[in-house]
Amino acid sequence: xxxxxxxSAFPYEPYSIQTDFMNALYQFLDKGGVxxxxxxxxxxxxxxxxxxxxxxxIDQKEKAKSHKVDGNDDEAEPDWIRDFTLNDxxxxxxxxxxxxxxxxxRVPQIFSNLxxxxxxxxxEGDDSxxxxxxxxxxxxxxxxxxxxxxxxxxxxxxxxxxxFESSSEDEEDEKECSDDEQGLKVFFCSRTHSQLSxxxxxxxxxxxxxxIKVVCxxxxxxxxxxxxxxxxxNVARINERCLELQKNKKSQVSKRKNxxxxxxxxxxxxxxxxxMLRKQKLQREFKAEIFQQEAMDIEDLVQLGREMGTCPxxxxxxxxxxxxxxxxxxxxxxxxxxxxxxxxxxxxxxVIIDEAHNLADTLLNMNDxxxxxxxxxxxxxxxxxxxxxxxxLLGAGNRRYIQTLLLLTLALxxxxxxxxxxxxxxxxxxxxxxxxxxxxxxxxxAINDFLFSLNxxxxxxxxxxxxxxxxNIVHKVSGYGERVAMLQKxxxxxxxxxxxxxxxxxxxxxxxxxxxxxDGRIIISRxxxxxxxxxxxxxxxxxxxxxxxxxxxxxxxxxxxGGTLQPIEETRERLFPWLPSNQLQxxxxxxxxxxxxxxxxxxxxxxxxxxxxFSHGSRSLAGMIQELGLLISNLVAVVPEGVIVFFSSFEYxxxxxxxxxxxxxxxxxxxxxxxxxxxxxxxxxxxxxxxxKESIESEKGALMLAVVGGKVSEGINFSDSMCRCxxxxxxxxxxxxxxxxxxxxxxxxxxxxxxxxxxxxxLVDDSYYSGDVxxxxxxxxxxxxxxxxxxxxxxxxAVNQSIGRAIRHAKDYAAILLVDARYSGDPSKRTSxxxxxxxxxxxxxLVHSTKGYGDVHRLLHQFFKHKNVENSSETSQH
Numbered sequence: 001x002x003x004x005x006x007x008s009a010f011p012y013e014p015y016s017i018q019t020d021f022m023n024a025l026y027q028f029l030d031k032g033g034v035x036x037x038x039x040x041x042x043x044x045x046x047x048x049x050x051x052x053x054x055x056x057x058i059d060q061k062e063k064a065k066s067h068k069v070d071g072n073d074d075e076a077e078p079d080w081i082r083d084f085t086l087n088d089x090x091x092x093x094x095x096x097x098x099x100x101x102x103x104x105x106r107v108p109q110i111f112s113n114l115x116x117x118x119x120x121x122x123x124e125g126d127d128s129x130x131x132x133x134x135x136x137x138x139x140x141x142x143x144x145x146x147x148x149x150x151x152x153x154x155x156x157x158x159x160x161x162x163x164f165e166s167s168s169e170d171e172e173d174e175k176e177c178s179d180d181e182q183g184l185k186v187f188f189c190s191r192t193h194s195q196l197s198x199x200x201x202x203x204x205x206x207x208x209x210x211x212i213k214v215v216c217x218x219x220x221x222x223x224x225x226x227x228x229x230x231x232x233x234n235v236a237r238i239n240e241r242c243l244e245l246q247k248n249k250k251s252q253v254s255k256r257k258n259x260x261x262x263x264x265x266x267x268x269x270x271x272x273x274x275x276m277l278r279k280q281k282l283q284r285e286f287k288a289e290i291f292q293q294e295a296m297d298i299e300d301l302v303q304l305g306r307e308m309g310t311c312p313x314x315x316x317x318x319x320x321x322x323x324x325x326x327x328x329x330x331x332x333x334x335x336x337x338x339x340x341x342x343x344x345x346x347x348x349x350x351v352i353i354d355e356a357h358n359l360a361d362t363l364l365n366m367n368d369x370x371x372x373x374x375x376x377x378x379x380x381x382x383x384x385x386x387x388x389x390x391x392x393l394l395g396a397g398n399r400r401y402i403q404t405l406l407l408l409t410l411a412l413x414x415x416x417x418x419x420x421x422x423x424x425x426x427x428x429x430x431x432x433x434x435x436x437x438x439x440x441x442x443x444x445x446a447i448n449d450f451l452f453s454l455n456x457x458x459x460x461x462x463x464x465x466x467x468x469x470x471x472n473i474v475h476k477v478s479g480y481g482e483r484v485a486m487l488q489k490x491x492x493x494x495x496x497x498x499x500x501x502x503x504x505x506x507x508x509x510x511x512x513x514x515x516x517x518x519d520g521r522i523i524i525s526r527x528x529x530x531x532x533x534x535x536x537x538x539x540x541x542x543x544x545x546x547x548x549x550x551x552x553x554x555x556x557x558x559x560x561x562g563g564t565l566q567p568i569e570e571t572r573e574r575l576f577p578w579l580p581s582n583q584l585q586x587x588x589x590x591x592x593x594x595x596x597x598x599x600x601x602x603x604x605x606x607x608x609x610x611x612x613x614f615s616h617g618s619r620s621l622a623g624m625i626q627e628l629g630l631l632i633s634n635l636v637a638v639v640p641e642g643v644i645v646f647f648s649s650f651e652y653x654x655x656x657x658x659x660x661x662x663x664x665x666x667x668x669x670x671x672x673x674x675x676x677x678x679x680x681x682x683x684x685x686x687x688x689x690x691x692x693k694e695s696i697e698s699e700k701g702a703l704m705l706a707v708v709g710g711k712v713s714e715g716i717n718f719s720d721s722m723c724r725c726x727x728x729x730x731x732x733x734x735x736x737x738x739x740x741x742x743x744x745x746x747x748x749x750x751x752x753x754x755x756x757x758x759x760x761x762x763l764v765d766d767s768y769y770s771g772d773v774x775x776x777x778x779x780x781x782x783x784x785x786x787x788x789x790x791x792x793x794x795x796x797x798a799v800n801q802s803i804g805r806a807i808r809h810a811k812d813y814a815a816i817l818l819v820d821a822r823y824s825g826d827p828s829k830r831t832s833x834x835x836x837x838x839x840x841x842x843x844x845x846l847v848h849s850t851k852g853y854g855d856v857h858r859l860l861h862q863f864f865k866h867k868n869v870e871n872s873s874e875t876s877q878h
Contacts, residue, residue, distance in 0.1 A: 003027060010051045011205045015810065017589040018044055022052035024587040025559065029056045029350060032557045034576055035585035036356070040841055041563040041804035042719075042812065043592050046202040046354070049561060053186050053352060054208045057324060060184055141386070141480040143471055145395040187326045187346065189333045190354040191362065192714065193222055193298055196327050199354070200297035203325075209294040212324040215316055217332055217342065218298045223313035225305050226276050240500050242313075245274040274311065282310035287319050317342055334363055336550055346554035355714075356560035357797050360574040363544035364744070369512035370538040371505040373416050378502040380409035382481040389480070401467045404459060409506070411454040415524050416535040443524050444743055447513055447539075450522040461514050465507070474503045512539035519543055521743045540740045542747040548575045564800045564839050570786075570793060573751050591841035597813040599863040601847045602823035602835065603856055606631050611821050614648075614730025625656050628729065629665035631819065631853070636672040636703060638860050639815065640868075641721035642696045643673065643703045646802045648732035650680055650707050657705060673701040678712050685711045696721050708732040708798045712805070719808035724864070725815040726806040731822060731834060733795045736776025745779060749787030788832075796837035803842070813867050815860055816842060824849055 007014065007022050014022070021039055025048070028035035039045040190196050200216060203209050220242050221235045229241045277283070286308055290296060296304070305312030320326050321343060332338045333351065353359060383406050391399065451457040468474060478499035485499075512520065520541040552558050565571065565588075572584055605611055606627035618624055636643060647653040657677065660666040669675060674695045676688055689712075695702040706712040709732075718726075734741050780791060799818075806814040818835075827833040827848060835846055850856055 005052075005055065007051045007055060009055060009206045009208060010047065014048075015044075015592050017592060018048050021045070021048045021587065021589055025049065025052040026056050028559065028585050028587075029053065029557050031585070033583065033585065034552060034558050034560070034579055036560045036565050036568055036571070036587070038562060038565045038586075038588040040589075040591040040807075040839055041801075042717075042808040043589070044809075045561060045563070046199050047205065049188070049352060049354070049559075050199075050203050050206055050208060053188075053350065053559075054206075054212060054325065057184065057186055057350070058211070064184070141476045141483070142390055142393055143398045143473060143476055145397065183324070184349060185324050185326060186350045186352060187328065187333055187344070188352045188354065189328050189330050191330055191358075193218055193329065194716070195355060195714075196329065197297040197299065198717075199327060200295050203295045208325075213291050213319075213322060214295040214325045214327065215290065215319040215323040216295075216297050216301060217316055217320065217326065217328040218301075218313070219329070220313050222298050223302060223305070223311075223316065225302060225312060226274055229274075236501055237498065240498055242274070246277075276305070276309065276311040277314060279310065282308055283315050283318060286310050286312070286315040290316070290319055291322075320344060330359075330362055331366055334547065334551065335366060336547070346551060348556045349554075350557045350559070351551060351555045352559045352561060354561050356562040356571075357564055357801065359560060360544055360571060361744075361794075363547055363575070364541045367512075367541045367544075367547065368539060369505070369508040370536055371412070371502075371509045372536045373413070373534040375502040375505045376409055376413050376416070378499060379506045380406065380413070382477050382499050382502075383409065385484060386477045386480050398471065398473075401464065401471070402473070404464060405473075408456060408459065408464075408510070411456045412509070412537060414454060416526055416537065444739060445522045445524070446517055447515060447520065447522060448517045451513065461510055465510055465514065468507055468510075474500070474507065478503050509537065509539065512541075515539075515541070516546075519546065523739055523743070538740075540743055542744055544575055545577055549578070552576060563804050564797065566837070567789075567793065570748075570790065574748070577751075591807070591839075592810045593807050593812060593841070594810075595841075595845050597811075597867075598807065598842065598845060599815040599847075599859060600838075600842045600845055601815070601817055601850065601856055601859060602825075603631070603817050603819045603853070604821040604824035604850065605852050607634055607853045609852065612730075612819050613822075614820050615822075616733075616736075619648075619652065619730060620655060622659065625659045626663060626665070628656065628819070629660050629663065629669075632703070632727070633665060633668045634853070634857060635725065635727070635817075635860070636669055636701070638857060638864065639725040640864060641701055641724045642692070642718065643701075643725045643727065644706055644712070644718060644723050644805065645703065645727040645729060646706050646708050646713065646732075647729050648708055650710070653677070653705055653707055669703060673703045676702060676704045678704065678706040678710050682711050689716070693722060706802075708802050713798070713802040716805065717808050718805045719812055723806040723814055725817065725860075726803050727817045727819060728799055728803060730820045731795050732798050733791065736780060736791075738776070742776055742779045745783065745787040745791055748790045749783045749785075751786055792832065792834070792837065796834060799834075800837075800839055804839070815863060817856075818846075 003026075004019075004023055005026050007019070010018070010022075017039075021037065021043075025035075025037055028037070029052075039048065188199065190199065196216060196218075200214075203214065219235070220229075220239050224230055224238060224242065226242075226245075229238055229245070232238050232241055286305065289304065289308070290301070293300075293304075301312040301316055305315060326344070330353070332342060333344065333353075339346070383402060387394075387399075387402055387406070394402070445453070448457065481499040520539055520543075523538045523540055524535070525538070526535045560571070568584065568586055569581070572579060572581065576584075603612065607630045608627060610623060610627045612627065613619075613624065632643075632645065647656065657666070660669070666675065674692075676692045676695075679685060679688055692702050692704055704712065708728075736742070780788060783791075803816050806812075806816065823834055825833070825848060827835045827843075830836075835843055835848060838846065847859065850859075
């Protein structure tokens, strides 16, 4: 029997399922380990998580305090609580910021000498002066002597440096951070910033908003307030420009002396080039102000940063070590490099991952690596130019590693050439010019086969990556490349795609190639030279178990929460296969909405009697699109207020909208309701939703054409009049010709089966890359169970996520129409019936068979008439 706890912080009278959820979560947190909690969308899941997890957090802190006051009662408390009991003489918890001091070397300034010296030379128009100054200034790009561990001697001059990340903190701030105690904390993460903002809004409804220290972490793109950086627009370039500004730290450039390669340059007072970070005092005031305010979301942090004139991105980062609750996006918590960069310590803390239905795929996508032909050529050219300039000044160690990097870039370019041969070793670079007459196919390979086929399997990539990180070669070479581009008055190249971006892609690919052979696949895509994207090499990760184990091993408890987490066995196999099924704690509750408030119907036929078939081969038929239009024309006459129609893709929605416009159906629909379309650009969604809502409130009514997997289907609530009917058109299966998806399907099919042989090299012909889905269906048909099930699960998770937008609270009501003959029929007679994967609260009440559209119309008419009478009587009573 579940132990009951006091959740008085819950702002309303909780429903019994909410109390059950909170008690289960509290119990799981006490026990630790991995748990999954499933609660349908609209059941107050966020509030339940807040009130249970934060009550548990406060209770643990109180226990730790009382143990400290009462004396050494260590035996009565678990080890993980004892680890947080700190005393002044010996602290058992170390701030990760403390490590930074020893590992710190500021990246040299790239452009300051150029600005102070070369522009003057340009004004004078004296070429010889310019050349001399350029040569002097080039010295800042010269590498220090480097020797690997096995070659090291007393003369070796290696010092540890950062990789690509750079931090804006100066010495004083790092010392301040290291003195902060890192007590027990809860990390809450979700997929999008809008979902995190929604969580903060729910938090403010409780007393915890004032009782605990809360910080919300976001990306530079969302938190930067430097207009010069923001106007760049491109997320990757915003990150690079921000880091670039952190690197320009020396305020007195004239004090820098060129004393040769082994010289140490004296430290001058740090000064950041970003105006929002020059005053460290403001950053400390920003931190103090946040903790005095109640919980703030991303928008609040940006507003406060603008008012104070200091950076909210770095300001919020500084707060993380002392916060009780850290709210952040998936990527920041699940990526080890991001955790280290942000100074997040998961040790013995609690991690709660919301919207966890797609966690496994999200984790894999985060760790993909891709490099294009143009990026490889950029890296190769930059290294070649650098070697040409500094070859005689570099030591043997640097020369050897740089030549290895050149060799690698040439090797990686080889399979992207038109006649690249991947079946045998080929020591010469293929330099054939691609033909424009046909697109090139590609192939998929295991890592070891890929390295072997390019004759680079003998290169120690681990040592090479250590060199890249420790020697600072990336910033030196890319910085020199930027300098050359600027001197040649070619700023366009810098704006469009910086050298640093290409080097990052190159380094990420090298890291990917150090993964275990079975952890992922290399995909090579060769395209014609007329294709703007060009060819590319991509590493697709197939298993997130190793990455997720890093989180599980550190944290006291990891909680996966979501509206629909079934099937849990697939999640266990993909994320924590080492965990026995009986050790995975699972809780699931029903919906708070009574059965009479939903009307789920499988719609198999349209008004003119045509059977609905939105499979890949039939959905584009003119008759099918016409029949769907007739259905919607009838629906808008019987359904009040708002209707949302979900399509499988933007392309199909466009096709349908165009056909309806041409046939006059759109005009018929618009006589009853205004029609809105989900925009492709996320920035435009808010304005469309505002107009949609206004149209409903004006009693005109509205219909939204939306896309599965788009912004509307994820994280936006359409409660009450915003959605009285949600229509799911077809089964939104992913494109079966997607080579990455097929690799994952093949991998999942083999999970747990030692006898499943994966081909080491799968050649793919041109038709595969030109969108022919036959090859994809061939792979799917070859799967026995797991692969097919995964493909079906991807589809039904998307369906469940979309239709879950409609019912948001206990008194809400809506109809749910699943439009496709495949949804109909008795689900008990087919094991793989789509409706078997619907949430229980919908599946149990689904009308899975009707005689024709007339039945559907009658059911809808009765449902809304009954609800209208019900609401009228409630209004008269009040």
